[in-house]
Amino acid sequence: MPRLVSHPDEVKIVSRRFGKGAANIDRYLELGGYESAWKCLQQGPEWIISEMKASNLRGRGGAGFPTGLKWSFVPKQSAKPKYVLVNGDESEPGTCKDHLIFQHDPHAVIEGTIIAGLAIGAKLGFIYLRGEYRGLLEIMEKAVAEAYARGFLGKNIFKSNTEFQIIAHTGAGAYEVGEESALMESLEGKRGIPRIKPPFPAVVGLYGGPTVINNAETIATVPHIIAMGGAAFAAAGSPGNGGTRLFSISGHVERPGVYELPMGYNLKKMIYEVAGGVRGGRSLKAVVPGGSSTPVLLPEEIDIGMDFDQVGKVGSMLGSAAVIVIDDRTCMVEFALRTISFYQHESCGWCIPCREGTDWLKKTLTRFHAGFGEARDIDNILYLAENMMGRTFCPLGDAAAMPMVAFVKKFRGEFEEHLSGKGCPFAGHAELAAV
């Protein structure tokens, strides 16, 4: 079972029930569970949305869109049923926070889904978990069954003459399905090919009905916002970036783990104090700040607050808040190759720039890393990546291309060192995997 970590700087809002047995409904109720949903039933949709807007909660999947605003886009009247869809297809390399939410606090996901449903007037919600999370799906299904048995889900929730049902659903292996329109396709029993937008899901979504799609962490945060008040949640974060965030810290640090820290927390401090610094006293070479798709940062660029706006100012993104720390023995060409290999594997093949771009980038980097590179390959990698961006239905093309541009621009010297004909200068004494 994944190890829980702790640090004094943490502000535990979303993770406050981790390790406390809250997967059991009685324990969840003891810890204040389902009080927020009850409060929302009494206050009504407009109040819920105003609290959500006041909270400055921004989508935890990566795009950072304000959740309250997203909910407000759903039309009040609709001929077709409305739906809530929770995205638990957590697959962006580096990201492992939803894993802990499903394991330790499944009822928070259920309660957040109920609240989203009340806010938009939906009667059915789906919680979609990636197929690899079977053990976590079983935890979710048990929690859903408990919530039905206690009357928190069903035709008459909280005896209020209001209907809300939840289905926990498994995927079967596909990163691409984490993109919201592909997620809907997958839930409809199709290949996870993205839809063109507009129309946006809030207007035409699942089964053609208006649909709110939120990341699992976003949804699990909602009951806490209702409990503490939107303004108090906003105050826990930085301007325009409400509350806290679950940071998945991985790679070459002494104490990797998932830490809940206020939005805007300093990245350098996060690495050196919270996660204990670079492992084995090595020096820092690079940091990927928000999951594998976000452009890499150099050590001199990490004295920044970790929120959507501040990371954006240094040319990267907060993304899924997955901080990947890389030490000085790591070959950045190989790191780039691993990164593109992921996107090449996961590209659904629908858009040619993504399908061909990821494939050629992988081929070029494989050859290059093996010592058969040519000087012109370096600019060709840039050319390929830059020509993928903005030319695909969904963000996967950009997600693959953006980090490649940053790797080449920031580590061009390291690419050039591979040109000597001897192959990787890190091979044999370092490599990615050195322990």
Place this chain on the structure above:
Amino acid sequence: MSDETMTIFSPHLAARLDALAARYPVRRSALVPMLLYAQDEIGYVSQAVIAEVAERIGITELEVRNVASYYSMLHFKPVGRYKVQVCTSISCALRGADELYERFQKELGIGAEDVTTDGIFSLEKVECIGECAWAPAIQVNYDFHEELSPAHVPGILASYRGKSGVGEKTPHA
């Protein structure tokens, strides 16, 4: 499915699939979960699985194949009873996934996508499994194993061999 219909699945799974098909606003939404649960029991997405799932959903076999081929966890040929999936994506790679994979290769005597002769294990490299902060990690069927080093490999394999009911050394190994 009506009671008279033949099924290739156990009564338990057949009942589960009946419930799955009924619970969505649109029956077809049950397709991907059905294929995965069927694979869990049968071992892979066989022609018989495709045929029965197509009938249960009410779509053609071609449509089932078209969807199934998209999802990386669904496979169309038998694999080992225990599928050893070593994550070699970036966070695991930074913490020794390659050495871990090599040790599995050595202990099992098979390469990527291969199955051991006794049919107990298959081995593959997989992309990120959502265990990044506890790297390197693997998944054996649906069980996660975290924070591993190559020294853990023999113990992990022995525990699954034990569960399989086959001794440390199989007669033909």
